[in-house]
Amino acid sequence: MTAVLPERSRTEETPRPAADLLARLALAPAGRTAVVAGDRELSFGALRAEAMRIAARLAARGIGPESVVALALPRGADLVAALIGTLTAGAAYLPVDPKLPAERRRYLVEDSGADLVVTAGPDAEPLAAGVAHLAVAELTAPGEGSDPAYAPVAVRGDTLAYVIYTSGSTGRPKGVEIGRAAVSALLAELEGAGIAVTDGGRVGWNASPSFDASVQQWVRVCRGDTLVMIDEETRADPALLARFVDEQALTDLDITPSHADPLLDLLTAEGGPRPLTLLIGGEAVAPALWARLAEKGAQGVLRTVNLYGPTECTVDSTAGWVDGADAPHIGGVLPGLQMRVLDEKLNPVGVGEGGELYLAGPRVGRGYRRRPALTAERFSADSGEGAAYGGRMYRTGDLVRLLPGGRLGYLGRADGQVKLRGHRIELPEIEAAMTAVEGVAEAAVLLLDEVHGAPGLVAYYRPADDRATEGALREHLGAALPAYMLPAAFVALDRFPTTTNGKLDRAALPAPAAGPAPAAAAEGLTRSQELIAGVWAAVLGASRIGPDDNFFKLGGHSLLAIKLVSRVRAELGVALPVKAVYAHPRLRDLAAHLDTLVAVAADAAAARQDS
DSSP, rough: OOOOOOOOEEEEEOBBBBHHHHHHHHOTTTTEEEEEEEEEEHHHHHHHHHHHHHHOOOOOOOOTTTOEEEEOOOOSSEEEEHHHHHTTOEEEEEOOOOTHHHHHHHHHHHHTTOOOOEETTSSSOOOSSEEEEEEHHHHHHHOOSOOOOOOOOOOOOTTTTEEEEEOOTTTOEEEEEEHHHHHHHHHHHHEEEEEEOTOOEEEEEOSTTTTHHHHHHGGGGGOOOEEEOOOOOHHHHHEEEEEEEETTTSSSEOHHHHHHTGGGGGGGGTTSSEEEEEEESOOOOOOHHHHHHHHHHTTTSEEEEEOOGGGGGGEEEEOOOOOOTTTTOOOOOOOOOEEEEEEESSOOTTTTTTEEEEETTTSSSSTTTTTTHHHHHEEOOOOOOTTOOOOOOOOOEEEEEEEEOOOEEEESSSSSEEEEEEEEHHHHHHHHHOOOOOOOOEEEEEEEEEETTTTEEEEEEEEEETTTOOOHHHHHHHHHGGGGGGGGGEESSSSSBBBBTTBBGGGGGGOEEEEEEEETTTOOOOOOHHHHHHHHHHHHHOSSOOOOOHHHHHOHHHHHHHHHHHHHHHOOOOOOOHHHHHHHHHHHHHHHHHHHHHHHHHHHHHHHHOO
16 A cells, blocks of 8 residues: 655644653663673763763764664674764664674665764774774773763654664565654653563663664663673573573563573572563464463563564554463554554454554654655555544554454464564565575575474575575575574475466475485484484484584574474483584584583593592
C-alpha cells in the first residue's frame, strides 16, 4: 500500500525540543557506577565528562544535528561514551559492529552517507573512501589544560538520533531512521509499563550494537541504571551467563527465546537479585518455553515480559507479562503507539479475528535512510480512529489475532521475512548474495524448524557450471553476510520445483538430507579428530568433515555450539567449555585442545590416587 502523506503545517504538531535522555542522564548521582566493561568501570560523573569532551571535539569537526557518526566499536565503555557524546553534539549514531564482515561494514558506512567513522584504534582498516576516520582515543584523551566548556546541543524531537540497518527484501540492507523524542518516549514507556523500575538497576547489555535491542539496553543508563557489558564468551555459554548474572548482580537481562531456553534451569532463587527481570523477544515464544518461564515466575526466580516490535517503531511496540494463565501472546501496545489490526481491505477486524498489524503514533520512525520510495511503501498516512493530523502508520507485515483486553496473539509473517535467534532476516537478501556467485543459476532460501537439531536456514541452488559449489557459496556468503544470516545447510538441485503457473514452489523444496558419519567419509584423521568429527557430523549434519574444516563455516552457530559441548560431555566424558569452540573452530585445533584437556584430567586423577 502506498499513500501520499499530507504536508504538515508549521504551526501544528511541531515537535518540541527533546529534554530527553541527556537531561535525565544529568540527574544521575556522579559517584554511582554507570558502565561496567570487564575490569573497567565508569562513574556517571566520568561518563558525562567523557561524553562532553567527545561532543566538543565532534563539534569542532563540524558534526551537529542531522550528522551521522558511524561507531565501529565493540561493546564496551568506549562505545557508551562515544554514543552519549554523539547525542550530546546533537548528532546521530550509526552502530557498525566490528564482528560484521568487512564488506557489510563498508556498505553501512557508504549507504548511510556517514560524516565520520570512529574506530577502536588508529590501525583499523578504513571502512569507506572519502569518509574521515578517527580513533576513539583521539576523542576521549584529555587535552592539554582543560577542554572547552560544552553543553548538549538543543535539538527538536524529530532530530535524528540513530540509524540502524535491517535486512532488506531488495537484496541490500536498509537503514531505519529514528528521532530523539521517540527514543526518550521508549524509556518512559518501559518505566510506565513496570519493566524498567529498579532504582539503580544493573542492566546487562547483551545485544550486538547493530541490533535494535541494544537501544532498549543502553537507554537505561540515562535513568541512572548501571550498564554491564556481557562479553562474547559469556553470551555464548549458558553456564557462564548464569554465573555472570549472579556475580554481577544483574537486575535486568534482555535475551531471545532461543538463548533463554538453555539458561533457565541454571537460574535459581539463591542467585543474585531476585526476581530477575527477563526481557524476552526477537522471535516467537513456544508454549513449552512459556510454561517454563511462568513456572520460574511462580518460584520467584524471574519476572518475564515478552516484548515485540519492529525496528521502524523504536524497538518495542507491545509488552505482555508471562504467567501460567495464558497461552503465548505479545501483550498490548505500549502508550507511545496505537495499533490498527486490519484485513486485506484495510478494515478493522474484530476480537478473535486475524489481520495485519499496523502501528501509528509518535514512536513510528522517520523512514528508511535515502529510500523515499520504500519509505512511502511501508509508512503511510494514518486514517485510523483518533489519528493525529499528519500522523503516519507503519505496515509491519506481521499477522496477529486481536484478543480480549487489547492483547495480541502472534500468527506469523505476511511476506518472506523470518526471525531466527532474534534476528530479522529478509530471505531475498541471502538469495541475492547467492546469485552473485559465479555459476549459480538460481537460488532460494527457507527457514526450517529442524536443521541439525535446531531451527536454521537452508539454501537451495541450481548450478549452471562447476564453479557453483557449496564451498564457493559458503566462502562468498561468509564475506558478505552477518553470521546469523549464513545458511546451516546447502542443497544443490538439478531443477527447482514450480507451481502450475510456473512460479517457484517453496513448499516442494526438499529437506536437507542427513549426512553420513564422517568416519565413513573422512580419511587420515587422528583418534581425537575422528571423535570430534563424529560429534560434529551429528550436530551439523555435514556429509564430509576434514581436519581443516571450521565449525562455524559448516553452519555452526551459538546454539549448535552449546549442543556440541553437551554431546562431547555425554559421549567423550570431557567437560569442554563453549568458549573452546570459538577459540578453536578448526577440527584439528579443537581435537588438539581436547587432547590437552584429557591429559590434564588424567594427571589430576593420577595425583589424587598418589595422595
